[in-house]
Amino acid sequence: QVQLVESGGGLVQAGGSLRLSCAASISTLSTLGNYAMGWFRQGPGKEREFVVGISRSGQNTYYADSVKGRFIISKDNAKERVYVEMNNLQPADTAVYYCAADRQFDEYVPREYDYLGQGTQVTVSS
Secondary structure: OEEEEEEOOEEEEOOOOEEEEEEEEEOOOOOHHHEEEEEEEEOOOOOOEEEEEEOOOOOOEEEOOOOOOOEEEEEEOOOOEEEEEEOOOOHHHOEEEEEEEEEOOOOOOOOOOOEEOOOEEEEEEO
16 A cells, blocks of 8 residues: 655745655565656636656656646655655646555656655645
8 A cells, every 4th residue: 555645845935846755664575666646736716737757767757738838846765755846836827736656667757647645735836
């Protein structure tokens, strides 16, 4: 089983930056190196969308067009943590951000995930 806890959200002005962190607790029979990781977000009145993902070793990444060039995802398997650096934030980025994990057997970056954290709020003021 996997438990995910996000941190790092908050209030920032447009053009600012935030770094979200996700601490993963993996069962003793596995490691974070066996999981692809990602971040979803859900803005007010919007559906949840998949924004960034990284394969189990970090070899492959995925960025939604809306965040490409502004967000950077990284993964530290030894520390069992995943990060997303968010730059040039805009009011449209305001959302609850969720960390996600999915067991993978290759370097594929999935769009659907088995495990989801509780989320952290990011609010960008204009």
